[in-house]
Amino acid sequence: MYDQLSNYIKKTIEVSDEDLSIIMSFFKPLRKNKNELLITPGQISQHTYFVIKGCLRIFFENLEGKEVTRYIAFEGQFATALIAYITKSPSTEYIQALENSEILYITHNDFNHLLEIVPNWRKFYINYLEKAYVSNANRVMSITTLDAVERYHELLKINPKIVSRLPRKIVSSYINVSQETLSRLKAKLDPQ
Amino acid sequence: MYDQLSNYIKKTIEVSDEDLSIIMSFFKPLRKNKNELLITPGQISQHTYFVIKGCLRIFFENLEGKEVTRYIAFEGQFATALIAYITKSPSTEYIQALENSEILYITHNDFNHLLEIVPNWRKFYINYLEKAYVSNANRVMSITTLDAVERYHELLKINPKIVSRLPRKIVSSYINVSQETLSRLKAKLDPQ
Numbered sequence: 001m002y003d004q005l006s007n008y009i010k011k012t013i014e015v016s017d018e019d020l021s022i023i024m025s026f027f028k029p030l031r032k033n034k035n036e037l038l039i040t041p042g043q044i045s046q047h048t049y050f051v052i053k054g055c056l057r058i059f060f061e062n063l064e065g066k067e068v069t070r071y072i073a074f075e076g077q078f079a080t081a082l083i084a085y086i087t088k089s090p091s092t093e094y095i096q097a098l099e100n101s102e103i104l105y106i107t108h109n110d111f112n113h114l115l116e117i118v119p120n121w122r123k124f125y126i127n128y129l130e131k132a133y134v135s136n137a138n139r140v141m142s143i144t145t146l147d148a149v150e151r152y153h154e155l156l157k158i159n160p161k162i163v164s165r166l167p168r169k170i171v172s173s174y175i176n177v178s179q180e181t182l183s184r185l186k187a188k189l190d191p192q
Numbered sequence: 193m194y195d196q197l198s199n200y201i202k203k204t205i206e207v208s209d210e211d212l213s214i215i216m217s218f219f220k221p222l223r224k225n226k227n228e229l230l231i232t233p234g235q236i237s238q239h240t241y242f243v244i245k246g247c248l249r250i251f252f253e254n255l256e257g258k259e260v261t262r263y264i265a266f267e268g269q270f271a272t273a274l275i276a277y278i279t280k281s282p283s284t285e286y287i288q289a290l291e292n293s294e295i296l297y298i299t300h301n302d303f304n305h306l307l308e309i310v311p312n313w314r315k316f317y318i319n320y321l322e323k324a325y326v327s328n329a330n331r332v333m334s335i336t337t338l339d340a341v342e343r344y345h346e347l348l349k350i351n352p353k354i355v356s357r358l359p360r361k362i363v364s365s366y367i368n369v370s371q372e373t374l375s376r377l378k379a380k381l382d383p384q
Contacts, residue, residue: 062337070332083329086322092333122314129321130278136328137275140262141284143335144368145254176336 001029001052004076005104008050012127013120023118026110032097039095045084047105051075054101055166059173060093069174071135072098072162082132098166143176151175152185193221193244196268197296200242204319205312215310218302224289231287237276239297243267246293247357251365252285261366263327264290264354274324290358335368343367344377 006024009015015023027050032038038056039045049056056079058071070093073079084091085108097103106114114121142151152175156163163171172182198216201207207215219242224230230248231237241248248271250263262285265271276283277300289295298306306313330350334343344367348355355363364374 060333060337063342066337068333068336070329083326086326119311122318126314126318126321129318129325133321133325133328134275134278136325136332137262140328140331140335141252141260143332144260145252145258150255 001102001104002027004052005050008076009124013123015118015120019118019120023114023121026106026114027104028106030103030105032101032103034097034100036097037094038097039081039084039091039093041092041094042090045081045091046108048078048080048085048108048111049073049095050078050104050106052102052104054097054099054103056101056103057096057098057170058093059096067173068176069170070139072159072166072170072174074161074165078128098170148175148177148181149185149189151177152182152189193294193296194219196244197242200268201316205315207310207312211310211312215306215313218298218306219296220298222295222297224293224295226289226292228289229286230289231273231276231283231285233284233286234282237273237283238299240270240272240277240300240303241265241287242270242296242298244294244296246289246291246295248293248295249288249290249362250285251288259365260368261362262331264351264358264362264366266353266357270320290362340367340369340373340377341381343369344374344381 002024005027006020009020009023030049032054038047038049041060051073053075055075056073057069058073058079058081059067059069061067071079079095081091081093081095083093115125142154146154155171155175162174168182169179172179175182177185194216197219198212201212201215222241224246230239230241233252243265245267247267248265249261250265250271250273251259251261253259263271271287273283273285273287275285303317307317334346338346347363347367354366360371360374364371367374369377
């Protein structure tokens with residue numbers, strides 16, 4: 001299960017075998033059952049997760065308790081409560097396993113330690129931040145410039161797995177419409 | 193005018209006097225008049241800007257041509273078409289001087305060169321990305337969880353200068369409401 005992660009790292013940065021084994025030694029395995037929460041609002045974020053099998057969802061709630069999904073990490077992707085990690089403040093978000101999941105995690109302390117001892121780990125973190133930034137900036141654009149139908153089409157184009165693999169409730173919380181609106185929309189777009 | 197930038201850099205990263213003068217040597221001055229555009233959609237982004245005097249606005253348009261303001265940089269802040277820089281693709285955004293502005297700029301080539309030759313410049317870029325990420329992630333949260341009144345209150349709390357210094361048109365494009373909605377909202381909240 002470690003191969004998936006080491007391949008990801010080797011694809012992202014130039015790294016010697018020695019540095020790679022130092023990096024890998026800080027990642028530990030973890031299993032989570034479907035629907036289990038890894039962090040809730042108010043908690044201090046302590047881990048960065050890499051999905052081996054299953055998937056993790058990062059979401060938050062509005063004042064009326066409506067869920068908004070910010071990010072979904074499938075196999076081979078990272079997930080963390082990044083705002084909390086950066087600002088060193090309690091999380092405002094949930095991280096949840098949406099399926100029975102196998103995960104590797106690294107503590108923030110060890111992640112920071114790697115930034116100091118493995119020079120190219122900063123390049124890795126830069127790559128991580130760049131991807132996270134682009135993903136979020138595109139969310140701002142699509143939420144403010146596209147209507148529900150266009151957001152659904154965009155999701156089908158950019159991240160079809162979210163629609164094909166996850167329950168309708170998650171899809172609607174991702175494109176920020178009610179489940180009823182999504183059902184009407186799907187009925188219109190994919191007539192049986 | 194270079195002091196403002198060198199102080200910013202010294203506050204952000206540990207840097208030797210020698211490295212600091214290498215860094216500063218890559219920044220060049222630029223003046224822009226009120227309303228002048230520094231980049232438009234479709235153009236290749238080539239510069240990162242630091243505002244000495246005045247302010248820069250980053251915005252995009254939805255399909256009906258309605259402007260959405262993503263970020264405003266006042267004195268002592270950086271601005272760049274970051275998605276275009278990261279993805280090495282043409283800009284999807286505008287950068288505009290909202291007032292007569294004095295700016296320092298560095299080309300992306302020189303910025304990348306600094307990442308290679310000044311070790312702590314990676315720390316600087318990490319700090320830049322972290323701030324940009326948090327700012328955008330908070331925008332996603334506020335757009336999806338707050339109503340217009342709450343977004344206006346949040347803006348007054350987090351970035352009051354946008355309300356006190358800039359035209360109503362810009363404020364409404366920042367909190368993503370029409371100018372009419374903002375006027376009604378202000379009349380209700382700040383009765384004369």
